[in-house]
Amino acid sequence: MATLADVARRAGVSAATVSRIVNGSPKIVSEELRERVLRAVQELQYVPNAHAQLLARSHRTTVGVIVHDVSDPYFAEITRGLQRVASEQGRLVIICNSYRDPERELEYVELLRAHQVEAIILAGSGYHDPAFTKSLNAKLSAYMATGGRVSVIGRHKLAGDAVMPANEDGGYMIGREVFKAGHRHVGVVAAPKQLTTTTDRLAGLRRAAREFHRALPARRIAYAEFDRDGGAAATEALLDAEPRLTCIVALNDSMAIGALSVLRSRGLAVPGDVSVVGFDDMPIARDVTPALTTVRLPLVTIGARAIGLALEAQHPNPRVEEAGAEIVHRESLGVPRA
Amino acid sequence: MATLADVARRAGVSAATVSRIVNGSPKIVSEELRERVLRAVQELQYVPNAHAQLLARSHRTTVGVIVHDVSDPYFAEITRGLQRVASEQGRLVIICNSYRDPERELEYVELLRAHQVEAIILAGSGYHDPAFTKSLNAKLSAYMATGGRVSVIGRHKLAGDAVMPANEDGGYMIGREVFKAGHRHVGVVAAPKQLTTTTDRLAGLRRAAREFHRALPARRIAYAEFDRDGGAAATEALLDAEPRLTCIVALNDSMAIGALSVLRSRGLAVPGDVSVVGFDDMPIARDVTPALTTVRLPLVTIGARAIGLALEAQHPNPRVEEAGAEIVHRESLGVPRA
DNA sequence: GATTACAAGGAAAGCCCTTTCCCCGCGCCC
DNA sequence: GGGCGCGGGGAAAGGGCTTTCCTTGTAATC
Numbered sequence: 026m027a028t029l030a031d032v033a034r035r036a037g038v039s040a041a042t043v044s045r046i047v048n049g050s051p052k053i054v055s056e057e058l059r060e061r062v063l064r065a066v067q068e069l070q071y072v073p074n075a076h077a078q079l080l081a082r083s084h085r086t087t088v089g090v091i092v093h094d095v096s097d098p099y100f101a102e103i104t105r106g107l108q109r110v111a112s113e114q115g116r117l118v119i120i121c122n123s124y125r126d127p128e129r130e131l132e133y134v135e136l137l138r139a140h141q142v143e144a145i146i147l148a149g150s151g152y153h154d155p156a157f158t159k160s161l162n163a164k165l166s167a168y169m170a171t172g173g174r175v176s177v178i179g180r181h182k183l184a185g186d187a188v189m190p191a192n193e194d195g196g197y198m199i200g201r202e203v204f205k206a207g208h209r210h211v212g213v214v215a216a217p218k219q220l221t222t223t224t225d226r227l228a229g230l231r232r233a234a235r236e237f238h239r240a241l242p243a244r245r246i247a248y249a250e251f252d253r254d255g256g257a258a259a260t261e262a263l264l265d266a267e268p269r270l271t272c273i274v275a276l277n278d279s280m281a282i283g284a285l286s287v288l289r290s291r292g293l294a295v296p297g298d299v300s301v302v303g304f305d306d307m308p309i310a311r312d313v314t315p316a317l318t319t320v321r322l323p324l325v326t327i328g329a330r331a332i333g334l335a336l337e338a339q340h341p342n343p344r345v346e347e348a349g350a351e352i353v354h355r356e357s358l359g360v361p362r363a
Numbered sequence: 364m365a366t367l368a369d370v371a372r373r374a375g376v377s378a379a380t381v382s383r384i385v386n387g388s389p390k391i392v393s394e395e396l397r398e399r400v401l402r403a404v405q406e407l408q409y410v411p412n413a414h415a416q417l418l419a420r421s422h423r424t425t426v427g428v429i430v431h432d433v434s435d436p437y438f439a440e441i442t443r444g445l446q447r448v449a450s451e452q453g454r455l456v457i458i459c460n461s462y463r464d465p466e467r468e469l470e471y472v473e474l475l476r477a478h479q480v481e482a483i484i485l486a487g488s489g490y491h492d493p494a495f496t497k498s499l500n501a502k503l504s505a506y507m508a509t510g511g512r513v514s515v516i517g518r519h520k521l522a523g524d525a526v527m528p529a530n531e532d533g534g535y536m537i538g539r540e541v542f543k544a545g546h547r548h549v550g551v552v553a554a555p556k557q558l559t560t561t562t563d564r565l566a567g568l569r570r571a572a573r574e575f576h577r578a579l580p581a582r583r584i585a586y587a588e589f590d591r592d593g594g595a596a597a598t599e600a601l602l603d604a605e606p607r608l609t610c611i612v613a614l615n616d617s618m619a620i621g622a623l624s625v626l627r628s629r630g631l632a633v634p635g636d637v638s639v640v641g642f643d644d645m646p647i648a649r650d651v652t653p654a655l656t657t658v659r660l661p662l663v664t665i666g667a668r669a670i671g672l673a674l675e676a677q678h679p680n681p682r683v684e685e686a687g688a689e690i691v692h693r694e695s696l697g698v699p700r701a
Numbered sequence: 702g703a704t705t706a707c708a709a710g711g712a713a714a715g716c717c718c719t720t721t722c723c724c725c726g727c728g729c730c731c
Numbered sequence: 732g733g734g735c736g737c738g739g740g741g742a743a744a745g746g747g748c749t750t751t752c753c754t755t756g757t758a759a760t761c
Contacts, residue, residue, distance in 0.1 A: 042741075044719060054739075072476045074717055076413075080418055080747065101433075141412060167408035171364045172364075253650070286649075314651070366747055367747060378749090391708070418717065
């Protein structure tokens, strides 16, 4: 690889001059040298070593994002918003997939810190695991202590600024819809218990249930992986245990799609026999049959705000912003069969 | 940020010793010093500066991947395979989204080179644009000239090793199914003309048409964006121009889903009135109604092989591997209405 | 007891760039 | 004509780490 020094030698100038030209420094350089240098850069196919630059420069310009999985539409949306703001502000973003492995999350915080990122954005559900939360917080605090900025999405009790999606509220809103429609035997297709997203959304559902004087007994809640196949598995379990179910509330749209598939294979009509509702309003929700009634979270905005908080000038107090939810009415929720 | 020197000072040893301990060098260090150093590392929350390390070390250990969009299932699958091999081989991967912008692709090659990556993997359709191809090749060659490895997925005429998905063959196979079923008025919902993926898949379709003595006139091919909404738009255009269509071949599953949605809103039954077939077999293909008949590409394997080629010991000649395709029969393809 | 051999740790030379500081020469002013 | 200011360029000091090469102290050998 050609280096700055090679270019300088070839152009017959000092390294300083090359650096100034290549980086467009404000310092004035004569047209003649500029041309010579640019020609040498071309001829040698010179590209500055990014690591050397980062070492030499003091200001940081890249931010790290830790998500469960970018290819999951939920995170893809968040990331989209985040990227937009990042490029507006001239920042590069490094994306890390934790695949919901707390250990890996810890490792990535360290990796990002090693890469001297300006800020770390942590998106995705938290875990009900005090030991883990503590060590994550320790790492995050250490990072913040040295000037790093941290911003989290939908996480309780973590250092740094936070944007909170309306998980509890959204659960409440969709619960109301379901109970308002008259459903009494409602099953919940839930994600793993130790995810805070699960408990938050469930809490909202319970609040709605209380309001309508309905029960949400434990046996009507099935926990499984937070994806399509998990949704299918949980639905099977629920249906086997409670054949009288008239409505299934899935804790996200992927799980709802799994539920739909099981229902179809059992010959149950949706919403004729059983209603199904989802959560998140991912793009595919409108394209399945029947189209999903679900709750929309402003994911793109959430991502944008998270990075916005992180990039703003230093604030003494961690700030918490709430992001609302809204019901999207489509076709998968009906009234219970008489 | 604490530095190596800080740790050394605190532990009362030299920087060399700290480096050896932190990196687990083979050189033997006494138990006593090791403990002192590790304690200092703990107390100072020391994390090595990755850029300084990369600068000081000679061997590269991260590979760069340029895709159109990781959140697109097509690339998500490829990336999954690629990541697996990468972590098996102790490599980190940097993912860059070009969003199908050739300019950005060029920039990313440069960025990855600046970051001293060991290999660059380029995934996703090529462009019918000689000028662009030439400058991309120039950049890639410059990179390879300095020891960089390049491996491309589904791209014609590019430097480096290549893995070729069976676009032409897949097109041929799905075309055969369609014509075998008796369809005579077949419309194609195609991606932009300048993508090689489009022309390759179309070429396969044409080969099948010739074999069955059928025509595929230009007016029955509608070009649009390579996504769900593009599929919808192209389908509208096709239906307006040729109301007698009995089958729509979409050039990927997303476009097929867009087609399905238009057909539904026009009250046309699938496959009763119009059949629809897709391409790629992305996970959602089985969950839409009707489930899509499509062609499956071994995307995970393709990703794995691409990085495999790149990481293997130097080979003089660029190698090209072919990856097969296979038809997945589901419900969206029927026989034409009599 | 002198010599050798080796184990353990340190000094210092890079890795490649940015940026401050300094120097030189020129035109300008009084 | 001497002093000043300034435009244009270079020297060199980092930035934080790895690794080679040395030094030192100790044990082993005859």
